[in-house]
Amino acid sequence: MTEAALAPLQRAQQLAGGAATVAVVAAVLIALGAVAQGVSPALNVFATREVTPDLAGVAAVINAIGIFWIIVLPSFLLGGALLDLSKVLDEYGKGQFFTLRASTHVRKAAEGALWALGFKIVGSPTLLSWVTHEGRGFIWHMEPFDLGLIAFAAFVAVLGRVLEAAARIKEENDEIV
Amino acid sequence: MSNVEIRIQKARAQAGQMRVLGAVLIPMLSAAIGLPLIGEIYLVSFEPAPWAAEVGVLSAILIKLLSYAPAIAAAVAVVMLQPVLVEYHEGRFVSDKASTAFQLAGISALAAFFLKLLIAPIAIALLGGASFSWRVEMLDIALMVFAASVMMIGGVLDAAVASLKAENDQIV
Numbered sequence: 001m002t003e004a005a006l007a008p009l010q011r012a013q014q015l016a017g018g019a020a021t022v023a024v025v026a027a028v029l030i031a032l033g034a035v036a037q038g039v040s041p042a043l044n045v046f047a048t049r050e051v052t053p054d055l056a057g058v059a060a061v062i063n064a065i066g067i068f069w070i071i072v073l074p075s076f077l078l079g080g081a082l083l084d085l086s087k088v089l090d091e092y093g094k095g096q097f098f099t100l101r102a103s104t105h106v107r108k109a110a111e112g113a114l115w116a117l118g119f120k121i122v123g124s125p126t127l128l129s130w131v132t133h134e135g136r137g138f139i140w141h142m143e144p145f146d147l148g149l150i151a152f153a154a155f156v157a158v159l160g161r162v163l164e165a166a167a168r169i170k171e172e173n174d175e176i177v
Numbered sequence: 178m179s180n181v182e183i184r185i186q187k188a189r190a191q192a193g194q195m196r197v198l199g200a201v202l203i204p205m206l207s208a209a210i211g212l213p214l215i216g217e218i219y220l221v222s223f224e225p226a227p228w229a230a231e232v233g234v235l236s237a238i239l240i241k242l243l244s245y246a247p248a249i250a251a252a253v254a255v256v257m258l259q260p261v262l263v264e265y266h267e268g269r270f271v272s273d274k275a276s277t278a279f280q281l282a283g284i285s286a287l288a289a290f291f292l293k294l295l296i297a298p299i300a301i302a303l304l305g306g307a308s309f310s311w312r313v314e315m316l317d318i319a320l321m322v323f324a325a326s327v328m329m330i331g332g333v334l335d336a337a338v339a340s341l342k343a344e345n346d347q348i349v
Contacts, residue, residue, distance in 0.1 A: 089330070145251055148210065148251025
């Protein structure tokens with residue numbers, strides 16, 4: 001291969017390697033931020049309910065844990081999606097572009113983002129209102145921007161799926177050769 | 178038909194199905210974003226709320242446009258992904274056009290976040306709308322990194338395709 005063709009590729013590989021690290025750091029920071037965000041409302045449960053050694057006390061603890069998980073779940077899901085993306089970028093950093101591993105992680109990352117958006121828009125607000133006994137209906141917190149993001153993540157998920165199929169074909173071809 | 182050919186057909190069919198779905202989804206997405214925007218522009222123009230009357234019709238329209246700008250940029254990102262599906266449907270999985278489109282979609286998504294978090298709130302405040310307050314959600318940052326990673330994937334695939342092409346040209 002000519003040097004002119006190799007230089008941009010090597011640069012892109014280096015960038016991908018760096019971006020993989022950034023994605024991992026972001027995933028960790030997001031998880032920590034989510035924990036910090038979820039601790040306070042969970043602890044608030046104990047301000048209104050007493051932890052007694054009976055069924056009511058157990059219910060209060062379960063309630064607090066439930067509230068914590070409902071609040072942190074979208075961020076944790078998105079953190080998982082970022083870890084998947086870091087694996088894709090890591091593969092690219094190693095120069096392995098059309099591999100099954102990379103394509104599968106593209107799909108998984110987009111699916112993770114879709115789940116996170118689903119929880120952010122309807123899952124978490126609804127469950128939180130149920131757990132805190134504020135209501136029993138479904139609550140939607142959807143902005144037009146979220147709609148665009150859902151469509152974007154869904155498209156990336158399908159592209160990941162197609163890339164996965166293409167990578168399988170390549171692997172089969174490589175085996176034959 | 179060999180196993181590989183069957184798989185190629187399957188992958189192409191998947192891309193084709195998504196292409197059709199996209200053809201339905203994109204107008205729906207445009208309507209979901211565009212119709213409320215038109216409604217709000219109509220309201221601030223002909224039946225202005227006190228705040229709209231205070232800042233003036235033109236500024237009120239600009240404020241509404243700016244508040245919908247992130248959603249429009251996100252929808253543009255989805256439209257940008259269409260050429261990828263076209264290329265994959267044609268069976269061109271390693272394609273210059275597809276990886277460039279991937280990259281552009283990532284850039285649009287990233288622009289949507291910058292618009293949402295920084296540009297739109299500042300511009301709205303300058304136009305006399307809601308005052309600017311720095312409010313960043315963790316989830317937004319995470320989604321921003323997601324969009325940046327998609328852009329990066331597109332960029333790396335682009336470079337890989339270019340080098341593969343150069344290698345092939347050299348062999349020929």
